[in-house]
Amino acid sequence: MSKNTPQAIRGTQDIFGADAEAFAFVVETFERVRKLYRFRRVEMPVFEKTEVFSRAIGETTDVVSKEMYSFEDRGGESLTLRPEFTAGIARAFLTNGWQQHAPLKVATHGPLFRYERPQKGRYRQFHQIDAEIIGAAEPQADVELLAMADQVIRELGIQGVTLHLNTLGDGETRSAWRAALIDYFGVVKGELSEDSQERLEKNPLRILDSKDPRDRKFVADAPKIDTFLSDEAQAFFEAVTNGLDAAGVKWVRAESLVRGLDYYRHTAFEFIPDEGSEAASKLGSQSTILGGGRYDGLMESLGGAPTPAVGWAAGIERLAMLVGGPEVSFDPTPVLAVIPDSPSMRAEADRIAAHLRSLSSGDYYIWSAFKQHGRKLADKAKNDGVDAILFVRDVPDVDDRLHLTNVSAPSEEAMREMFYVLARLPAPYRALSGEN
RNA sequence: GCGAUCGUAGCUCAGUUGGUUAGAGCGCCGGUUUGUGGUACCGGAGGUCGCGGGUUCGAACCCCGUCGAUCGCCCCA
Numbered sequence: 179m180s181k182n183t184p185q186a187i188r189g190t191q192d193i194f195g196a197d198a199e200a201f202a203f204v205v206e207t208f209e210r211v212r213k214l215y216r217f218r219r220v221e222m223p224v225f226e227k228t229e230v231f232s233r234a235i236g237e238t239t240d241v242v243s244k245e246m247y248s249f250e251d252r253g254g255e256s257l258t259l260r261p262e263f264t265a266g267i268a269r270a271f272l273t274n275g276w277q278q279h280a281p282l283k284v285a286t287h288g289p290l291f292r293y294e295r296p297q298k299g300r301y302r303q304f305h306q307i308d309a310e311i312i313g314a315a316e317p318q319a320d321v322e323l324l325a326m327a328d329q330v331i332r333e334l335g336i337q338g339v340t341l342h343l344n345t346l347g348d349g350e351t352r353s354a355w356r357a358a359l360i361d362y363f364g365v366v367k368g369e370l371s372e373d374s375q376e377r378l379e380k381n382p383l384r385i386l387d388s389k390d391p392r393d394r395k396f397v398a399d400a401p402k403i404d405t406f407l408s409d410e411a412q413a414f415f416e417a418v419t420n421g422l423d424a425a426g427v428k429w430v431r432a433e434s435l436v437r438g439l440d441y442y443r444h445t446a447f448e449f450i451p452d453e454g455s456e457a458a459s460k461l462g463s464q465s466t467i468l469g470g471g472r473y474d475g476l477m478e479s480l481g482g483a484p485t486p487a488v489g490w491a492a493g494i495e496r497l498a499m500l501v502g503g504p505e506v507s508f509d510p511t512p513v514l515a516v517i518p519d520s521p522s523m524r525a526e527a528d529r530i531a532a533h534l535r536s537l538s539s540g541d542y543y544i545w546s547a548f549k550q551h552g553r554k555l556a557d558k559a560k561n562d563g564v565d566a567i568l569f570v571r572d573v574p575d576v577d578d579r580l581h582l583t584n585v586s587a588p589s590e591e592a593m594r595e596m597f598y599v600l601a602r603l604p605a606p607y608r609a610l611s612g613e614n
Numbered sequence: 615g616c617g618a619u620c621g622u623a624g625c626u627c628a629g630u631u632g633g634u635u636a637g638a639g640c641g642c643c644g645g646u647u648u649g650u651g652g653u654a655c656c657g658g659a660g661g662u663c664g665c666g667g668g669u670u671c672g673a674a675c676c677c678c679g680u681c682g683a684u685c686g687c688c689c690c691a
Contacts, residue, residue, distance in 0.1 A: 185682075240689050244615080262691090290691085295615080297685060306691060373688065384689090438690065448691095466691060493691030519648070553649060560652055569649070583649060 189294070189302025191495075200498035201305070203508040205287055207333050208307040215326045217285040217309055222266045224289065228256040233479050234265035236440030238380050245292045247302075259291035263308040264441075264473065264489055265480075271312055272482040280313025280485070287494065298462030299496050307497075310489035317414050320445045320472060320488050321421030327468055327490055328427045331449060336500045338455030339467060342432035343422075343447045344403070345415040349475060351406050352443065356382055358401040366396055386434035402433060411444065418445055437471055441479065445488065446471035451500075460499050467500070468492035512566065512586075514596065515545040515559035519552055519571045527570040530580075530603065537602045566596045 186192060193201055212219070232242050247259040260266055263286060276282055287307040296302060309326060311319045324341065331339055346352050359382040367375055371390040378385065386397055407415070422429050429447075437446045449468040451457035458465070470490025477485035501508075516534065518527035531546050538544070545564045547555055556567055565586040571579055582596060 188682075245689080292690075294689075295687095296683090300690075304691065389687090463686060464691075469691065491691060496691060517649095553647060553654085556649060557652090557654090563652075565651095567649080567651085571648080581649085584651070586651065 187302070189296040191301055191303070197498065199508050200501050201494055203501060204334060204494050204497045205307065208285070208287060208330055211326060211330045211333060212285040212309065214329075215283070215322065217283040217326070220267065220270070220284045220286050222260070222263065222270065222286055222288070225257050225259050226266050226269060228258040230269045230480070231258055231261060231265050234268060234441060234476055235262070239439055241292065241439065245294055247291045247293055261290055261292050262439075263288075263290070263306065263491055264310065264476070267308075267310055267312070267489075268473075268476050268480055268482075268487070271485070272477065272480055277313065277483075277485075281319065282312045283310070284312070285309045297464075299464035299493070299499060301495065305494040306491040307494060308489065308491040310487060312487040312489075313485055314488070315474075315486035317417035317445075318421060320418045321425060321427075323470075323488050323490060324418075324422060324429075324447065325425045325427050327449065327470075327492070330492070331468070331497075334497060334501050336457065336467075336497070338452045338457040339449050339500075340452055341422075341427060341429040341447060342435050342450050343419070343429045343445070344432050344435040345407065345411060345418075345444055346436065346442055346446050346471070347403060347407050347411040348443055351403070351408055351411050355401065355403050355406045358406065359383065359385070362400055363396065370396070381438070383436035384438070386436060397434065404433075414444055437469065441473040441476040442471040443474045444472040447490070449492070457500050461496060464493075464496060467496050511541065511543055512595065512599075513543045513545050513564045514599065515556070515562075515564040515567045517551065517555045517559065517567055517569055519569050521551055523570045523572050524551070526579075530568070530570060533603055534599070542599050568600070 228246070228248050231246060235242050237243065241261050246261055248256055249258075251257050267284065267286075270276065271282070285308060287305065289303050289305050291303055293302060294300060307330070309323060311323055328341065347355065360378060363370065363374070363378055363382060363385055367378060369392060370378070370385070371388065371392045374385045374388050374390065374393045377388075385393055386400060388394065388397070404412075419429070432448075435446055435448060436442075437448075447470060448466045450465050451461060451467065457467075461467070468490055469492075470488070472486070472488045474484070474486045476487065477483065514534065516527050516531040518524045528546070531544050534542075534544050545559055545562060547558060550558070556569075559567055563586075565584070567583045569581040569583065571581055573579060580600070582600065584596060
């Protein structure tokens with residue numbers, strides 16, 4: 179690499195090859211499932227006014243206080259590259275009058291930006307798939323949203339991942355619980371880890387899932403959310419769990435699952451790889467694959483009318499790490515290479531390739547390359563994983579012009595399939611010779 | 615923001631206690647090969663050893679700094 183070539187920005191990725199295939203597979207699967215559940219597609223701006231995020235997510239959260247890519251535009255306005263989807267979608271809901279469509283089910287995917295130290299499964303520009311139900315207070319909305327998340331993960335073929343579920347109660351429940359936790363941990367503050375002493379000020383709920391053994395011994399006897407739950411909040415959570423059972427979505431209760439952002443109420447959840455599973459080892463130290471919850475207070479923080487809503491987002495890179503390695507093929511469609519035997523047959527081969535492409539209904543793909551011919555090109559095609567090769571020979575007899583060789587599946591059936599493809603060619607290409 | 619490990623060809627990596635002209639495989643380019651299915655054969659190009667400084671007769675190798683990568687902490691998807 180020349181020292182004169184600029185390098186990529188830290189924490190960004192140039193996704194290529196098998197990784198890019200896995201990425202596309204995740205997005206395509208999500209699109210299919212989202213249509214199945216009739217979530218409407220939305221496209222959102224990649225940047226917003228900074229206050230959209232600072233007001234919605236909460237000034238004291240790590241995301242807002244130290245992880246945002248914020249900058250002034252030429253008019254002196256503070257803008258921010260979106261660190262998540264929910265705040266922007268909430269803003270759009272309010273500014274575009276989407277109330278008229280409530281309850282509104284929307285889905286999107288795209289890049290997000292967080293100024294963090296990159297590591298496995300975590301980047302400064304990363305990508306999420308996202309689903310939201312806005313304007314529905316019913317626990318059935320939570321259930322459907324979670325069933326959809328569960329289906330996405332299953333259709334991706336991901337094993338060993340479990341839904342961890344908790345309730346944070348309503349606003350009053352959450353503040354009462356928070357106050358009790360501050361009291362409880364405040365007494366033993368000196369014995370807590372340095373991180374948790376700080377968390378006591380900023381986000382006491384987070385002490386509950388600290389990994390530090392100094393904190394862990396106090397966590398077991400910490401005040402439980404269930405004691406503070408109002409009757410309504412309790413009933414809501416039960417309705418959600420009953421609905422999940424009815425829908426056949428497996429879940430476990432995770433009492434210490436709190437989510438980092440201020441806007442969560444009631445349902446909070448994460449899909450997490452099971453301890454010791456293959457999925458867990460593929461993810462490195464990242465554990466959450468998909469996370470979300472109910473955010474009934476968010477619209478008000480943006481100056482809108484109280485509007486109940488639930489949503490989730492999942493990291494595409496993290497999902498892609500779990501859907502298989504280079505050996506996994508995401509598309510079984512057969513690939514036919516069209517190869518000129520000699521330079522003189524180049525134009526003829528190109529014509530045949532063009533014919534075959536225009537005749538394809540997506541049941542096969544045509545491979546071609548722009549230089550070389552004969553054996554050398556055939557070797558390249560095989561390396562690229564083509565299933566069959568059609569040689570275009572320079573012979574006087576048109577009937578001998580096309581020669582088919584099956585590469586990947588030596589079965590007669592596969593060979594017949596390829597002959598069937600070639601049968602669609604117009605004259606004078608009808609005849610051909612080949613093996614099997 | 616903190617810590618650990620690592621930067622040699624396009625890629626993956628060798629490179630002895632510091633010692634002549636820094637190597638291999640793959641890929642790439644050219645030639646031969648008319649093709650049985652990720653193993654044909656011959657030849658070739660390609661590297662200021664991340665960058666800067668220092669030690670030394672001599673540095674890819676030792677020291678300092680810097681940038682980057684990887685992994686972990688924090689936090690999150």
